[in-house]
Every structure is written in C-alpha cells, then in structure tokens.
Amino acid sequence: MxxxxxxxxxxxxxxxxxxxxxxxxxxxxxxxxxxxxxxxxxxxxxxxxxxxxxxxxxxxxxxxxxxxxxxxxxxxxxxxxxxxxxxxxxxxxxxxxxxxxxxxxxxxxxxxxxxxxxxxxxxxxxxxxxxxxxxxxxASVSQQFKSGMWTKDVVRSDGVKGEVTGTRFFNVSQFRPDGRLVDVKLYEFDNDFRMRSLITAKTGVFEGDNTWRLDDVTETVFTAGSGEGKATFGQENSAVSTRKLDTMALASEITPKILSVSSSDPERMSANELAVYTRHLAENRQETERFxxxxxxxxxxxxxxxxxxxxxxxxxxxxxxxxxxxxxxxxxxxxxxxxxxxxxxxxxxxxxxxxxxxxxxxxxxxxxxxxxxxxxxxxxxx
Structure with a gap:
C-alpha cells in the first residue's frame, strides 16, 4: 500500500x-x-x-x-x-x-x-x-479617494487603555507608501457626539507603541463656558480656543497597518489581519460583515x-x-x-x-x- x-x-x-x-x-x-x-x-x-x-x-x-x-x-x-x-x-x-x-x-x-x-x-x-x-x-494610497482616507477611532481616558471618553475621526489627505501621513485632520467628539476638538497637522509619523508624532499642529478646542456645562457646539455659552504646536504625541489604536488594510482587498489579507481589523471595526461600531x-x-x-x-x-x-x-x-x-x-x-x-x-x-x-x-x-x- x-x-x-x-x-x-x-x-x-x-x-x-x-x-x-x-x-x-x-x-x-x-x-x-x-x-x-x-x-x-x-x-x-x-x-x-x-x-x-x-x-x-x-x-x-x-x-x-x-x-x-x-x-x-x-x-x-x-x-x-x-x-x-x-x-x-x-x-x-x-x-x-x-x-x-x-x-x-x-x-x-x-x-x-x-x-x-x-x-x-x-x-x-x-x-x-x-x-x-x-x-x-x-502617488499615495489615499489619492484614490477624493476626500482622502477616512477611518474611525475611540478616545480613551488613558491612551489606548481605560474607559472610552469619546470618538475620533481620522482624515488623511495622503498616506504614503512608507507609512507617513500628510495633511492630517482629527475630529474628536465626546460620548454625546458633541464636538470637542479639531486637530490639524502637516505630517504624521508612527513611532510605535500606538503613538503618532504629529508635526506643525494646530489644535482648536471647543469647551463649555460658565453655563450648565452641557453646551452643544454653536451655543452661546461655548468657548473656542486655538493653539499651535511644533509637535504633538497622539495615542491611538489606529496604526499604519490598520490604515493600509482599510484600503486593501480582504481576499489578500491574512486571517490574523482580518481578525484584528474586524475587531477594530466592531469596537468602533462599524460594518464588519464583509470582513x-x-x-x-x-x-x-x-x-x-x-x-x-x-x-x-x-x-x-x-x-x-x-x-x-x-x-x-x-x-x-x-x-x-x-x-x-x-x-x-x-x-x-x-x-x-x-x-x-x-x-x-x-x-x-x-x-x-x-x-x-x-x-x-x-x-x-x-
């Protein structure tokens, strides 16, 4: 035999x-x-x-x-x-x-x-x-999208740990093949979906350990005034403050790997990559069925x-x-x-x-x- x-x-x-x-x-x-x-x-x-x-x-x-x-x-x-x-x-x-x-x-x-x-x-x-x-x-990965590349993230009280305190939307004009971000915009909302900050940066570089270094940063913060403390964006008792920074460290669950797979064909991803990205989408309450x-x-x-x-x-x-x-x-x-x-x-x-x-x-x-x-x-x- x-x-x-x-x-x-x-x-x-x-x-x-x-x-x-x-x-x-x-x-x-x-x-x-x-x-x-x-x-x-x-x-x-x-x-x-x-x-x-x-x-x-x-x-x-x-x-x-x-x-x-x-x-x-x-x-x-x-x-x-x-x-x-x-x-x-x-x-x-x-x-x-x-x-x-x-x-x-x-x-x-x-x-x-x-x-x-x-x-x-x-x-x-x-x-x-x-x-x-x-x-x-x-060219860059995001140039195939007219408004750049978009993805969603959660804001936590202690970097990438702790309880969820809000939601963050990433918008990147260009995602270069080397992993560098160009023309970054971050829209942050609290748990009641009130806008609390807008961060723009000329470039972004991933430094590992879920940390991005943003360069040439402008941060606009929307805070409630002396009123009830529950003002929504646009109300009279809200205050707006702006500051400029040379660099800013940003803790986020978004990594270059997640940005790259978000524009990839799922059929060419490994099971491990699909599992990680599916979990990321589920945590951000996004559609996961395809993945x-x-x-x-x-x-x-x-x-x-x-x-x-x-x-x-x-x-x-x-x-x-x-x-x-x-x-x-x-x-x-x-x-x-x-x-x-x-x-x-x-x-x-x-x-x-x-x-x-x-x-x-x-x-x-x-x-x-x-x-x-x-x-x-x-x-x-x-």
Missing part, C-alpha cells in the same frame, strides 16, 4: 503542479496586459509592471490551488481509468475508502501549501506590490481542496467508453469554474441577506461535498 500511495502522490502532485503553472501563466499574462496601458506614465516603467505582476503571483496560487487540485486529480484518475490501472488496483483489494484515504493524505500537502501562501506569503507580497506601484508613480465573511473564507477555502479531490475520485470509475481524458478534463474545468462562481455568489448573497458569516463561507463546500458523495454512491452502484 505504501508503494501505491507513493504512486498516487507522485502522479497527482505532478499533474497539479502542471495545471497550477498553466493557470498562473495565463493569469499573470492577463495581469501584465492590464498594466501595459499605465507603462510610461508618471514614472511607471515596464520593469515596475513586471515586478508588480510577479508580486501578485502568490495570491493567485492561493486562489487557484483548489481548482488546480481538482483538474490535476481528475487528469490522474482519468489516466488510471484509460489504462485500466485503477481496475487492477480494485481487483487487488483496494476499496473506494482506501482510495479516498490516499487522496486525503495527498490533499493535506496541498492544503498546507495553500495555507502557507495565503497566510504567510500573500499578506506580505500584495502590500509590497501596491507600494511598489505607488512609489513608481509618486467576517472574508475571515471565514480564508479559513475554510483551503479545505475545499479535500472536497474537490473527492469529487475527482469518481472519474477513476469511468471507462474510456464514457469519454476520453480530454472530455473528463473539460468536465473538471467546468466543475472548477462552477465552484468559483458559486463561492463568489454565496459571498455576495450572504452580505446582502446578512446570513451568518460561517454559513456563507462553508455552504459552497458543503454543497459540493454532497455532490461528491452522491457521485461516489452512483459509481459504486453502477
């Missing part, structure tokens, strides 16, 4: 690697074609386009690995069926359960590779690709490799008269495309219908698992 396991593993992994390289070549070519119109403009040259496309490859590995596993396994199973190897294996007492167990062990390797690309490599290469592109063009769905999909999607490989196993029971290898590969491609479309469809439906994030993420895999079990039952009976 060890020899058979090794034979299965080598055959399937070679086929999966071939399919994966073919997909990556096609997708990278399309990415490069999309970048070509920008080449030669604003300092963005062909070498930058090539490097940008190269840095996107790890993300594509994570995205297409399940489909590559499906097509590669179908090709191998169809080859076994066309040469009657699988028939000989079954005659040598290999049951469907044993074949499924061998595929499962091969799937563990593919799932591990997928997790490495999704959790360790892509979260580093994708931001680097965007920074490279912006640096070449001399919750992306978090659960990040955890569940790699395991869909097991489901799709199980769906490929019935092709080993189909003899040549049921169709050649090319026909079975075409069917596998259609199944893979269907899985991607249904997975995407459920993500949008879950977001629109406010389904539980876990249900939205796992439903497509469960649907295809039922299809795989039904196909195995059918080939066993026939």
């Amino acid at each position: 060890k020899v058979l396991q090794r034979y299965f593993a080598v055959s399937i992994l070679q086929a999966v690697a071939f399919v994966l390289v073919a997909f990556l070549g096609l997708i990278s070519f399309m990415d490069l074609t999309g970048e070509l119109p920008a080449v030669g403009k604003d300092g963005y040259e062909i070498q930058h386009a090539f490097m940008y496309v190269l840095m996107l490859v790890p993300g594509h590995v994570y995205e297409v690995m399940p489909v590559a596993a499906l097509i590669g396994t179908i090709y191998t199973m169809a080859q076994f069926a066309s040469t009657s190897e699988f028939t000989i294996m079954r005659a040598s007492s290999m049951s469907t359960q044993k074949a499924a167990w061998m595929l499962f062990k091969i799937g563990i390797v593919l799932v591990a590779i997928t997790f490495v690309f999704g959790e360790l490599i892509t979260p580093r290469t994708a931001p680097f690709a965007e920074k490279l592109k912006l640096s070449a063009k001399g 919750k769905i992306a978090f659960w999909k990040k955890l569940i999607d790699p395991f869909s490799i097991f489901v799709l490989m199980a769906l490929a196993l019935p092709f080993a029971y189909l003899h040549t008269r049921s169709g050649g290898v090319s026909l079975k590969i075409f069917i596998g491609i259609m199944i893979g495309v269907s899985f991607i479309l249904i997975n995407t469809l459920f993500s949008h439906l879950g977001l629109l219908s406010t389904w539980p994030a876990l249900v939205t993420a796992i439903a497509p895999s469960l649907l295809f698992l039922l299809l795989a079990l039904g196909a195995l039952w059918w080939v066993e009976r026939h």
Whole structure:
C-alpha cells in the first residue's frame, strides 16, 4: 500500500503542479496586459509592471490551488481509468475508502501549501506590490479617494487603555507608501457626539507603541463656558480656543497597518489581519460583515481542496467508453469554474441577506461535498 500511495502522490502532485503553472501563466499574462496601458506614465516603467505582476503571483496560487487540485486529480484518475490501472488496483483489494484515504493524505500537502501562501506569503507580497506601484508613480494610497482616507477611532481616558471618553475621526489627505501621513485632520467628539476638538497637522509619523508624532499642529478646542456645562457646539455659552504646536504625541489604536488594510482587498489579507481589523471595526461600531465573511473564507477555502479531490475520485470509475481524458478534463474545468462562481455568489448573497458569516463561507463546500458523495454512491452502484 505504501508503494501505491507513493504512486498516487507522485502522479497527482505532478499533474497539479502542471495545471497550477498553466493557470498562473495565463493569469499573470492577463495581469501584465492590464498594466501595459499605465507603462510610461508618471514614472511607471515596464520593469515596475513586471515586478508588480510577479508580486501578485502568490495570491493567485492561493486562489487557484483548489481548482488546480481538482483538474490535476481528475487528469490522474482519468489516466488510471484509460489504462485500466485503477481496475487492477480494485481487483487487488483496494476499496473506494482506501482510495479516498490516499487522496486525503495527498490533499493535506496541498492544503498546507495553500495555507502557507495565503497566510504567510500573500499578506506580505500584495502590500509590497501596491507600494511598489505607488512609489513608481509618486502617488499615495489615499489619492484614490477624493476626500482622502477616512477611518474611525475611540478616545480613551488613558491612551489606548481605560474607559472610552469619546470618538475620533481620522482624515488623511495622503498616506504614503512608507507609512507617513500628510495633511492630517482629527475630529474628536465626546460620548454625546458633541464636538470637542479639531486637530490639524502637516505630517504624521508612527513611532510605535500606538503613538503618532504629529508635526506643525494646530489644535482648536471647543469647551463649555460658565453655563450648565452641557453646551452643544454653536451655543452661546461655548468657548473656542486655538493653539499651535511644533509637535504633538497622539495615542491611538489606529496604526499604519490598520490604515493600509482599510484600503486593501480582504481576499489578500491574512486571517490574523482580518481578525484584528474586524475587531477594530466592531469596537468602533462599524460594518464588519464583509470582513467576517472574508475571515471565514480564508479559513475554510483551503479545505475545499479535500472536497474537490473527492469529487475527482469518481472519474477513476469511468471507462474510456464514457469519454476520453480530454472530455473528463473539460468536465473538471467546468466543475472548477462552477465552484468559483458559486463561492463568489454565496459571498455576495450572504452580505446582502446578512446570513451568518460561517454559513456563507462553508455552504459552497458543503454543497459540493454532497455532490461528491452522491457521485461516489452512483459509481459504486453502477
């Protein structure tokens, strides 16, 4: 059985690697074609386009690995069926359960590779690709928004600890690739949403430990006068004072990482980054559903490799008269495309219908698992 396991593993992994390289070549070519119109403009040259496309490859590995596993396994199973190897294996007492167990062990390797690309490599290469592109063009992340970048934070009594005393809105005209902020505006409100201060700064630099250093600062403070002490902004008993500072230390839960992920595609973020950002949004009472769905999909999607490989196993029971290898590969491609479309469809439906994030993420895999079990039952009976 060890020899058979090794034979299965080598055959399937070679086929999966071939399919994966073919997909990556096609997708990278399309990415490069999309970048070509920008080449030669604003300092963005062909070498930058090539490097940008190269840095996107790890993300594509994570995205297409399940489909590559499906097509590669179908090709191998169809080859076994066309040469009657699988028939000989079954005659040598290999049951469907044993074949499924061998595929499962091969799937563990593919799932591990997928997790490495999704959790360790892509979260580093994708931001680097965007920074490279912006640096070449001399642009910033926030320039894609007309009013700059906005985010929300809570004000606490003791820096980033203690009880919440208010709310702060960040507005940044430019968020540079090196993490520096340009033209910063901070609007602070108390717990009753009365505006209590407006802080503007020419630049902001993150110094670590949840601390920003703001330079060339103007602080306008709105305080209640000698009246009841509960004046709202604009009432006669409110007072306004302004002061200018060369520098100011600002304690905030907002970090360059949070600012960068707030404009990132959730699909290119790691599960850890999604968890941290989702918690930040929840603490600030902002919409979290999209990021919750992306978090659960990040955890569940790699395991869909097991489901799709199980769906490929019935092709080993189909003899040549049921169709050649090319026909079975075409069917596998259609199944893979269907899985991607249904997975995407459920993500949008879950977001629109406010389904539980876990249900939205796992439903497509469960649907295809039922299809795989039904196909195995059918080939066993026939």
